[in-house]
Structures are given as C-alpha cells and as structure tokens.
Amino acid sequence: MSRIWGKPEWSAEETRRRFQAEQRELSPMFVPEESLDNDDLSQISNDTIMSTFLPPAPKRRRIATGRAAASIDNMGSSLPSPVVSPQTMRQPPVRVKSEAETEALAKLYLKPSEQRVKIYVGKNNTVCEVGLEDLEKSPVLKSLVNSTDTSKPFIMHPELTVILTDHFQAVREFLLTDEYMPAMMDNPKGQAIFPKLLGDCTTIEDYRREALRGAHLYLIAKGLAMSGMQDLVFRKITTAQYREYGIKCLLDMAQVVFSSPQKSVLIGKGKSKAVEGDNGSKSKIDGNGDPLEDWLIQMLGSKLRRVMIDHAKQFFKVAENGACLARGFGIRVLRWKVNFWDEAGQDVIPIEDDD
Incomplete structure (x- = not known):
C-alpha cells in the first residue's frame, strides 16, 4: 500500500477483501461469491431477497363514512363530509322576485292571451311577457307590437336581440310595477339625509356593480323612450351612492354611456318623439344635455388631479x-375644469382638488 497526497491505495485483491468484510458486517446474509457454486446460487430465493431489502408496503388509509363522517362534522371538523356532493354545495345565484312583481305577474296570467304581449329579447330570443296596457310606459315598444295576429300579440326586433336578458328583466319589472330591484332606501340617519341606500347592497363592490348595471339600464330606457325608468335609474346612480364608486368605476360607466350611439334605432320607430313625463310635462331627460353624461363629466372633472x-x-x-x-x-372633462376655475375667479388660488 502506498500513500500519495495523503490518500491510501490498495491493490485490487485488497480492495475486494475489504469490500466483502464491510458487506459481511452490514448484512449477516452476505455470502462471498467464491464460496458458492452455481447450484447454491440458484437455491437463493428471490422472495427472500425481496422481503429482506424492500421496505414494507404502506398501510391503507381509513376513510370515515356514514355515521362516522357525520360525527366528525358535529365535532367541528373543517373537512367536508364525503357523503355530501361538492356540486350540491354550490348553487347558482337565484333572482328573487319582489312582492310587487309577484302580485303583478299573478294578475298578468289571469288576463286573456290577447291582452298579453310576448317580447323576444337576447341572442336566444328569451320570452318576456307583459300586459298590453303596460306598454303605455314605452311608446317605442307599443309601436313595435305585431298587429297581424291580434289574438297573440308579440314584439320582435333586431335591436332587442343585443340587449342582455338580465338587463331587460329590470325593464319588464318596471313595466309591471314602476320599480326595479334593488329599491332605493332611506339613509339610517334620517329620511332627508343623503346618500340613500340600495336594498341588498352592502359592500363597495355591490354598489359599483349596480352603478355599472344602472348605466346599461339608463341607455336601454333611453332607447325605449321610457322617461320614467330613465329618471329612476338616474336618481339611483346619483343619490344612492352610499359607498363611493371610485374613479375606475366612473370611467367604466363613462365608457358605457359615451360609447353608445346618440340616436337609437328603436326610438325612430316610436310614434311619439317628445316623451311626456308622469306629470304631463316634458321630462328633464329631454333637455339640451344628457343628465347622466353631465353628472359623469362633473364627477371626473372635480377629481381631475x-x-x-x-x-x-x-x-x-x-x-x-x-x-x-x-x-x-x-x-368635456378638461373644459369643465377650466370653466370651474374661470368661474371661481382670480382671487381663488388653486392648490389641489377637494377629494
């Protein structure tokens, strides 16, 4: 044996002998190859070798079922019971009808078929049925009633197919009850205190979602010449801002409102171009400027910084x-800001917006 760089070196025979000695110490069943012939090697069972060196098989995990699973749930376990299907735990959101809508539908179905109108909306032509007299609130829809078959009146128009069914459900609800959900509620601090609340809306996201939905409903009501619903949607958006919408939501609403065509194709079908309000006077919606557009310009202009x-x-x-x-x-947003400072005069020093 020689030592080079401090490392021992053995001959091949010495290395083999040391390896067999180490194997004999680690495994009592080790037998040197030179002491066995071919017959002895064939007598060693593979099962013996496998059972000696392979690890034991893992134990099966017990799963609680039936009454045992129910007892685990009663103990407050966070694991769901295996007998409960996950699909049954996730129910889709259900639209709950208001009491007024339920009563109006009950009265509607008692009327004969010639006094009920079927309106086909959405890409799937979903049927929304209203009373013939309810169409007095929308001159446009009234003018679109098919008069070829008076026993089963209906309304079909290409412009109605681009309206979402969920949005038109609010229109139908207003035609039946002069209201759509969620309804506007008084502030908890008093009836004359603003802003108002919206029923079933609690979080900021709820109010932002309803504001964006209101922008779509506003345009639909405007296209159908429903001044009453248009005024109602405008009041809900502007006065029921119990949770602040935020700039992003205002910009999303502006994109919906300002990207719509100025003149609706449907409103040209109406028999009455000047829509009268509920009190017999011309609605404020028909002024020189659109109220919702002006409100959005003012809100964004006041927060321009x-x-x-x-x-x-x-x-x-x-x-x-x-x-x-x-x-x-x-x-228009930039011009509103310039006009604001012009009206304020030179004596006012602009520091920052009142956010």
Whole structure:
C-alpha cells in the first residue's frame, strides 16, 4: 500500500477483501461469491431477497363514512363530509322576485292571451311577457307590437336581440310595477339625509356593480323612450351612492354611456318623439344635455388631479375610444375644469382638488 497526497491505495485483491468484510458486517446474509457454486446460487430465493431489502408496503388509509363522517362534522371538523356532493354545495345565484312583481305577474296570467304581449329579447330570443296596457310606459315598444295576429300579440326586433336578458328583466319589472330591484332606501340617519341606500347592497363592490348595471339600464330606457325608468335609474346612480364608486368605476360607466350611439334605432320607430313625463310635462331627460353624461363629466372633472395621477391610462383609453372621441368625452372633462376655475375667479388660488 502506498500513500500519495495523503490518500491510501490498495491493490485490487485488497480492495475486494475489504469490500466483502464491510458487506459481511452490514448484512449477516452476505455470502462471498467464491464460496458458492452455481447450484447454491440458484437455491437463493428471490422472495427472500425481496422481503429482506424492500421496505414494507404502506398501510391503507381509513376513510370515515356514514355515521362516522357525520360525527366528525358535529365535532367541528373543517373537512367536508364525503357523503355530501361538492356540486350540491354550490348553487347558482337565484333572482328573487319582489312582492310587487309577484302580485303583478299573478294578475298578468289571469288576463286573456290577447291582452298579453310576448317580447323576444337576447341572442336566444328569451320570452318576456307583459300586459298590453303596460306598454303605455314605452311608446317605442307599443309601436313595435305585431298587429297581424291580434289574438297573440308579440314584439320582435333586431335591436332587442343585443340587449342582455338580465338587463331587460329590470325593464319588464318596471313595466309591471314602476320599480326595479334593488329599491332605493332611506339613509339610517334620517329620511332627508343623503346618500340613500340600495336594498341588498352592502359592500363597495355591490354598489359599483349596480352603478355599472344602472348605466346599461339608463341607455336601454333611453332607447325605449321610457322617461320614467330613465329618471329612476338616474336618481339611483346619483343619490344612492352610499359607498363611493371610485374613479375606475366612473370611467367604466363613462365608457358605457359615451360609447353608445346618440340616436337609437328603436326610438325612430316610436310614434311619439317628445316623451311626456308622469306629470304631463316634458321630462328633464329631454333637455339640451344628457343628465347622466353631465353628472359623469362633473364627477371626473372635480377629481381631475387624482384621475391624471392614478388613472391616466384608463382615462385616455376611454377618451380615445372611437365613439367617446366623437362625443368629446376627454375635451368635456378638461373644459369643465377650466370653466370651474374661470368661474371661481382670480382671487381663488388653486392648490389641489377637494377629494
């Protein structure tokens, strides 16, 4: 044996002898190859070798079923019971009808078929049925009633197929009850205190979702010449802001409102171009400017500093949209800010917006 660089080196015979000695110490069943002939090697069973060196098989895990699973749930375990299907635990959201809508539908189905009108809306032509006299609230829908078969009147129009069925359900509810859910409620601090509340809305996301939905309903009511519903939607958006919408939600609403066509195809079908309000006078919606557009311009113009700092990308994306650009959305917001400081006068020193 020689030592080079402090490492021992053995001959092949010495290395083999040391290896067999180590194997003999580690495994008592080790037998040197030179002491066995071919017959002895064939007598060693493979089962013996496998059972000696392989680890034992893992034990099967016990699963509680039946009454045992129920007892685990009663003990407050976070694991769901195996007898309960996960699909039954996830129910889709169900639209709950108001009491007024339920009563109106009950009265509607008691009427003869010639006094009920079927309206086909959505891409799947979903049927929404209302009374013939309910169409007095919408001159446009009234003018679209098919008069070829007076026993089964119906309404079909290509413009109605692009309206979402969920949105038109609110229109149908207003035609039947002069209201749509969620209803506006008084502030907990008093009846004359603003902002108002919306029923079933508790979180900020609930109010933002209803505001964006209200923007769509506003345009639908405007296209159907339903001034009563248009006024109601506008009041809910502007006065029932119990939770602040935020700039992003306002910009999303602006994109919906300003990207709509200025003149609806449906409103040209109506027999009455000047829609009268409930009190017999012309509705405020038919003024020179659209109330919801003016309100959005005012809200974004009053928060222009925050818009440009935190939401500039979204603002210019909406402003450069084809329809919004044609309607002058971005210019109107900036012009509102300029007019605001012009009216304030030179004695007022602008520091920052009152956010």
